Amino acid sequence: MACFSHTPQSQVIDQLDAVANMTLKHNASCEERLLMEIRHRIGGDGSIRQINPGTLGQNPLAYLNAVRDGDPDNSQAEFRGQLYFVYMSKYFADAVLINQEFIQFFNREYGGEGTGRVNWSIDQEFVVAMNARGPQHLPPMFRYGSNAAMNGEIRTSATAAESADYDAKHPSPTIAEVMGGSARLDQNFMYRLGKRELMNEIGDFDLRRGALDASLHYISGGRFFRLRKASEMSIGAEDARKYAEMTEILCIPTVSGVSGTLDLSTTMAGLVGLGIHQKTDPGELEKIRLAYLAFMIPNKDHTVHEIMQSSKTYGCEYVAGPGYEQYIYPADRERFIRRLQEAERARGVELPSYYLSAVHARAVSAQIS
Numbered sequence: 291m292a293c294f295s296h297t298p299q300s301q302v303i304d305q306l307d308a309v310a311n312m313t314l315k316h317n318a319s320c321e322e323r324l325l326m327e328i329r330h331r332i333g334g335d336g337s338i339r340q341i342n343p344g345t346l347g348q349n350p351l352a353y354l355n356a357v358r359d360g361d362p363d364n365s366q367a368e369f370r371g372q373l374y375f376v377y378m379s380k381y382f383a384d385a386v387l388i389n390q391e392f393i394q395f396f397n398r399e400y401g402g403e404g405t406g407r408v409n410w411s412i413d414q415e416f417v418v419a420m421n422a423r424g425p426q427h428l429p430p431m432f433r434y435g436s437n438a439a440m441n442g443e444i445r446t447s448a449t450a451a452e453s454a455d456y457d458a459k460h461p462s463p464t465i466a467e468v469m470g471g472s473a474r475l476d477q478n479f480m481y482r483l484g485k486r487e488l489m490n491e492i493g494d495f496d497l498r499r500g501a502l503d504a505s506l507h508y509i510s511g512g513r514f515f516r517l518r519k520a521s522e523m524s525i526g527a528e529d530a531r532k533y534a535e536m537t538e539i540l541c542i543p544t545v546s547g548v549s550g551t552l553d554l555s556t557t558m559a560g561l562v563g564l565g566i567h568q569k570t571d572p573g574e575l576e577k578i579r580l581a582y583l584a585f586m587i588p589n590k591d592h593t594v595h596e597i598m599q600s601s602k603t604y605g606c607e608y609v610a611g612p613g614y615e616q617y618i619y620p621a622d623r624e625r626f627i628r629r630l631q632e633a634e635r636a637r638g639v640e641l642p643s644y645y646l647s648a649v650h651a652r653a654v655s656a657q658i659s
Contacts, residue, residue, distance in 0.1 A: 367487055612646050
């Protein structure tokens with residue numbers, strides 16, 4: 291409960307006292323405890339409404355079903371639900387990082403060779419490194435790496451006026467627009483909801499016109515944060531100042547700071563050994579990065595640059611500016627760039643590198659003459 295910052299400490303203490311004084315009629319089964327874990331760490335404590343794409347409300351079974359069964363008629367919604375589940379598991383991952391007894395038990399039960407089970411263990415060296423990383427007053431999972439750590443200087447919460455200005459430029463579509471495929475690119479979200487997401491939005495499939503005309507309640511990172519100018523930053527925040535100056539001088543699109551979501555999720559990947567050893571697939575972290583690009587860009591939580599910049603903390607290659615697309619998915623670069631180019635042309639634009647090419651220069655010269 292302490293993970294939810296809107297809950298006063300006094301209320302948390304009262305709730306813990308009440309639980310401690312309960313007379314339990316039976317010991318909770320593993321499945322019951324799993325559902326309770328999902329309820330509090332994934333679905334939230336119920337006191338505020340969740341505002342992220344992929345949220346399925348307070349029913350923990352909805353999240354289990356989303357992972358087990360998927361959403362066969364809507365692959366995009368299935369993807370959102372599963373990525374949301376992974377990202378919100380950061381609270382559970384944090385509990386694992388500080389529990390050496392659990393780590394030893396898990397590795398003994400599931401990480402040993404020849405057990406007949408999947409050899410999937412928690413990486414002890416990585417746990418030690420994460421626990422040693424500062425600042426120590428924060429839980430281990432929430433100690434950002436070098437790039438996302440700049441957010442303390444780069445961004446602050448948006449004021450009501452700034453949020454209103456963002457809403458005017460990027461309005462939330464209605465549920466009818468989203469479900470009908472008519473949401474515009476400048477709106478806050480544009481993809482069809484899955485059946486569980488729709489139920490969370492309007493109840494038990496209440497398809498009355500009034501319900502469908504309601505605005506989608508997702509709130510993006512771009513609306514929630516305001517970026518500081520370099521001149522507003524503290525003395526000594528040299529890295530953050532240089533970053534802000536670079537993005538301004540080079541006109542690199544930014545909206546909400548370096549992605550902490552990718553930083554946390556890449557940390558969780560390292561917890562189970564993904565992408566941190568030579569014996570693993572060298573492209574694992576690039577696949578994780580690509581997944582979060584697909585997860586966060588449609589809701590305007592971040593720009594491509596902010597996600598790519600965050601990935602540099604964990605060794606992924608990226609150079610900002612024209613040609614950035616070369617780094618997004620190098621494992622299948624030509625096919626990826628071709629599909630990206632097709633998508634951009636469908637919107638009536640080209641990739642940034644085109645506008646610096648000789649072909650474009652000749653076309654502009656011809657128009658001027």
